[in-house]
Amino acid sequence: MKVRRFTLDVLAKLNNESFVNIEIQVQNTYEYEKRCLYYWAKLYEQQLTSGKKYKTLKPAICIHILNFNFFKHKEHFFTKIKTLDIDTKYIFSNDFQLYFLEVPKIPDQYYNELDKWMHFFKGASKETVMAMQTPEIEKAFNTLEYISQDPIARAKYEARRKYELDYNTDMDGAREEGLQIGFTKGFQNGKNEGEQLGFVKGKDEGVQLGFAKGKLEIAKNLLVNHFSIEMISKITDLPISEIEKLKNT
Structure with missing residues (x-):
């Protein structure tokens, strides 16, 4: 885990050996789209150490949780980006995956698990979290409460x-x-x-x-x-x- 100014980065490796970088970005920055591509490229490139073959490369997944509106052309908060053939829509490779979650765009009501998590990221109250009836979110909320009681x-x-x-x-x-x-x-x-x-x-x-x-x-x-x-x-x-x-x- 790495913390920068208004940014929190978490790097994880899934059971299928895919690499995931989760970034929470509080404020927009100049040329953010190029920065996203650069971080993905580094996450993919760093897997190929000396002596390894291309076939050992695993999917690199970048998830960006944004506290600002980034995609002006759409209203929905969730955006998934992959490489594909524009004509046939055939996905060229699943190794390239970018996900964007724009917190300001979340609906007032939640209808699925992703909506619930977005409300949690936005700062849902304890009553709202309990009403969600989602153990994982309750655990995350309780962890935050515990941390907030630590004076340091x-x-x-x-x-x-x-x-x-x-x-x-x-x-x-x-x-x-x-x-x-x-x-x-x-x-x-x-x-x-x-x-x-x-x-x-x-x-x-x-x-x-x-x-x-x-x-x-x-x-x-x-x-x-x-x-x-x-x-x-x-x-x-x-x-x-x-x-x-x-x-x-």
Whole structure:
């Protein structure tokens, strides 16, 4: 298990010898999709030590539990990605598997085991957990309760929570400053320096939150500057369909 800023990684090996990496990501980060692919590639590549043959490679499965909306084109919280033939839908290999679970998208009611786990990840109350009648989730909930009673673990949690709050505050300040400098100087005056300052200071996991007003105008400016529709959607939080309409007007 490895903990990073706003990230928890758990590496496991299943009974069928498949390797699974579970990542809990609290905040969005820049170019997250490429990062997911890179982590999967490392998980697969590291199996092939010196002297081993390709046939010894086992499936590498990456599960990403996200506390933010990542796939703008769909409403359901569960996304499964594999390699397949686009025409025939034939799966090329089961060795490549990516799973994404977006916590903010979970339904108010739970209908299956996966829904129940998602409610647990979102912070379900003890009453809700007991009503689920799922022993595995009850065990996980009781384990968390036990850990929370440990004064050392509690102190670490509070310190981490304070760090997260401070970081978000700093990012908000940097975002506002970056947007003001970057978009005012970059897009109004056409200066590369301003554009660079805006993105360097305002990017990472939250640039889109600074666009509460004027999203359409910002999207238009980004289109003029030849940004891709997908990147504009990530920056402005606008749906891809709306950006495509802007492009065609």
